[in-house]
Amino acid sequence: MHHHSRLAAAAAALLLVAGTGSTVPASASRSAAPSQAPATxxxxxxxxxxxxxxxxxxxxxxxxxxxxxxxxxxxxxxxxxxxxxxxxxxxxxxxxxxxxxxxxxxxxxxxxxxxxxxxxxxxxxxxxxxxxxxxxxxxxxxxxxxxxxxxxxxxxxxxxxxxxxxxxxxxxx
Structure with a gap:
């Protein structure tokens, strides 16, 4: 039973991290990357x-x-x-x-x-x-x-x- 609670805690931690990442606005992730205009x-x-x-x-x-x-x-x-x-x-x-x-x-x-x-x-x-x-x-x-x-x-x-x-x-x- 102790094994199941550890597994549930790990799954909850993964969901929490994944959920946090998805709340970052798209504009924030775009501005963090260097802007490169395609060369003509x-x-x-x-x-x-x-x-x-x-x-x-x-x-x-x-x-x-x-x-x-x-x-x-x-x-x-x-x-x-x-x-x-x-x-x-x-x-x-x-x-x-x-x-x-x-x-x-x-x-x-x-x-x-x-x-x-x-x-x-x-x-x-x-x-x-x-x-x-x-x-x-x-x-x-x-x-x-x-x-x-x-x-x-x-x-x-x-x-x-x-x-x-x-x-x-x-x-x-």
């Missing part, structure tokens, strides 16, 4: 290359790769001013990274890639940095045919990869 991903470069069956576009990133969307658009526009991007092509992809920047905290560009360039690969025909505005970096890619692509994120170093399949050859009969 920095887009530092864009490069490309041709392979036997696909073209590859690589976006180099310093920091953690942010969420990225790739979307087909009718035309490419510069984000801040809205003017059309002068890239030759019939089909376009907009690549949007957010939250991200192509400049440091002092406003100096960290992006070393092309701002606007024509590319002579089988699928990829042009590339432009179309925005670095309010925590969003956008890039535009131009194609003569509708692009069929896959995406992935690679690490060490951090980068986003867009692989665009070459269009099958058109056979004349």
């Amino acid at each position: 991903a920095l887009v530092t470069n864009v490069r490309w290359g041709g392979h036997s069956s696909f073209d590859r576009l690589v976006v180099d990133i310093r920091g953690k790769v942010p969420p990225i969307t790739v979307q087909a658009v009718q035309r490419l526009h510069y984000d801040a001013i809205g003017t059309e991007v002068p890239l030759a092509g019939k089909h376009f992809l907009e690549i949007r990274l957010s939250p991200a920047a192509a400049h440091d905290d002092n406003g100096r560009s960290v992006y070393k890639g092309p701002k606007l360039t024509r590319i002579w690969l089988p699928s990829l025909k042009g590339l432009a940095l179309t925005g670095d505005f309010e925590g969003v970096v956008t890039l535009g890619a131009a194609f003569h045919t509708r692009p069929s692509y896959t995406t992935r994120v690679l690490h060490s170093p951090e980068r986003f990869v867009l692989d665009i399949r070459h269009a099958p050859p058109v056979c004349g009969r």
